[in-house]
Amino acid sequence: MSAHILPAFDSPQALKPFFPTEKEPWETLPLFVKKKNVQLLLGVFPLWTQLERSFSRTVRTLGVPVLSLPSERIALVPTLVRDLPVGKIVATSRDLPALERMSSTHAPMRDLIFHIVLTPEERPIISSLQIVFEVHLVPGAVGLFQCEALASKKELLFHLSSRFYWEFEDQTLLVTDDARTARFSQAPLPLHYKKRNAPCPCGHQVVLLI
Numbered sequence: 001m002s003a004h005i006l007p008a009f010d011s012p013q014a015l016k017p018f019f020p021t022e023k024e025p026w027e028t029l030p031l032f033v034k035k036k037n038v039q040l041l042l043g044v045f046p047l048w049t050q051l052e053r054s055f056s057r058t059v060r061t062l063g064v065p066v067l068s069l070p071s072e073r074i075a076l077v078p079t080l081v082r083d084l085p086v087g088k089i090v091a092t093s094r095d096l097p098a099l100e101r102m103s104s105t106h107a108p109m110r111d112l113i114f115h116i117v118l119t120p121e122e123r124p125i126i127s128s129l130q131i132v133f134e135v136h137l138v139p140g141a142v143g144l145f146q147c148e149a150l151a152s153k154k155e156l157l158f159h160l161s162s163r164f165y166w167e168f169e170d171q172t173l174l175v176t177d178d179a180r181t182a183r184f185s186q187a188p189l190p191l192h193y194k195k196r197n198a199p200c201p202c203g204h205q206v207v208l209l210i
């Protein structure tokens with residue numbers, strides 16, 4: 001078994017091991033690329049997160065053209081959207097305010113779907129953009145995610161990745177790697193939740209983060 005050593009969101013200087021599955025290093029991307037028939041996927045990531053590596057590798061296996069920009073070059077996004085068939089932008093919450101500002105003055109960006117990566121400490125931001133949020137436990141490791149039906153509700157509703165074991169303790173979520181070789185957090189993650197009994201149309205269990 002091989003592990004990737006990735007930075008922790010809460011402390012980029014700290015490193016955490018992550019054991020990716022070879023088939024789906026970034027498990028939610030195949031779902032959205034296939035469903036939306038995306039022609040070109042654009043990623044904008046801070047360099048230190050190392051998200052670009054997982055992003056590009058996953059998208060290439062799907063046969064979809066991919067472009068990646070470091071966050072420092074985010075000013076190029078409107079030009080790329082104007083000149084290329086970008087169907088979706090994947091970025092982190094750090095770059096969301098800049099993307100929102102650009103969308104307010106560049107009309108073609110308003111038709112895009114934005115796929116935004118949150119840290120466990122962050123919560124979705126209400127926005128006029130079409131946004132699908134997902135929470136990564138470490139960069140590239142999807143813990144909680146939204147399908148499009150859930151995202152359209154614009155609430156703090158998420159599905160839990162089947163990639164991990166989830167334990168419900170009071171109202172705190174505990175997560176363990178499926179190989180049980182690495183615990184992501186010795187302390188509970190800052191994910192407090194309420195279970196929703198009604199399942200999502202996509203069939204996944206729904207939790208409301210609080």
Ligand SMILES: [Zn+2]
Nearest residue numbers: 147150200202
């Ligand atoms: Zn769903």
